[in-house]
Amino acid sequence: MRSKIMPLLIAGSLALLATGCGSDSGGSEGSATPKPDGPVLPQRLEKPPAMPDEDKAQPSPAADASFSENLAYELRRKTLDMAKAPGKITANCPADVSSKSGTVVTCKTTYEGLEVEWSVRIGDKAAFSNNYVDFTATPKQGILTRDGVARLLYGNYRDSIDYALCNNIPKAVLVPLDVKSKYACEVVMKGKQPTGYSEPVRATDAGPRSF
Template identity: 65%
Template structure:
């Protein structure tokens, strides 16, 4: 009986720390205070992108597919979710990887030619021969369309457009950390604020905070 694969979702918590102010009386002289950054209107306008193509466009592996082929299929799906956009995706895992509990291996995927390595650990099998696994990318992928879908989804009905600082069609980015790209969401009836928030790559798609 062939083993099915189920990903184990690990949710990371984001902690925000607030810095306290020092004691003592505040004087009226603010000569030592740092100047506020100047507002800059960003040049790249992101309009609402088309809907994502149906994920079912890629058929599931055949019933007699190897465990490696099933794992590659799962990682292609994960890469698509991370990018939040349609594109050319490939995956490659060692052909001899086994579905035994505790097995660790490294697989590679590409999105539009950008390569990401994944640390994969195989877990236990269920009563129905479903194999659990975790797959952690070593870096992330940001896409222009993925960021646009995120912003228009988060601010649905109130966003007019978004201004960003030249996000490429697809680019590698640190995972979970602020990237060098940011956006300013412009609401209907309002003008750009001139201040951008960073966008981040995560294993489940771009984030904006």
């Protein structure tokens, strides 16, 4: 899957930047508690705190930063967007990477020590300004985080959700991109009991998904 990253303005001649739900089984009539459809998942996820301000989490490069440094900054932002959870992020691109359209390069980012390779293709400069450069960046793996999944589920169901149950999602883990993972969750609504019915979650370059 390829994603288009809209460019960001940078001072200087190099300007980069290039930039499911659970169901209630109901149980038998008259039952006080519905019988679960399957085993109740062991990991309870509470609502996570709000994400920190992105500019503070990933400070912009200096005005005289190189094209490589600006590109690395954009990939740190993309990595944070994929994880949807605060964490230590690093990024590295070849120092001699060119801003010429058609340039293809491999960069690496880490999130809490988990390394992801990105295939980056530099696009054209914007017609209205040479200070804008388009590029596409495709990660070879996905990052799935416990807080990111919780943020997704509580964001999807808002005031209706009581809590979420999952099958022991690590704090952060590498998984195939855009493929249903081995991790699954059930959303328990307010006033309801767990049903044992869960949906798998997957990693995308824009954060976790549960469909």
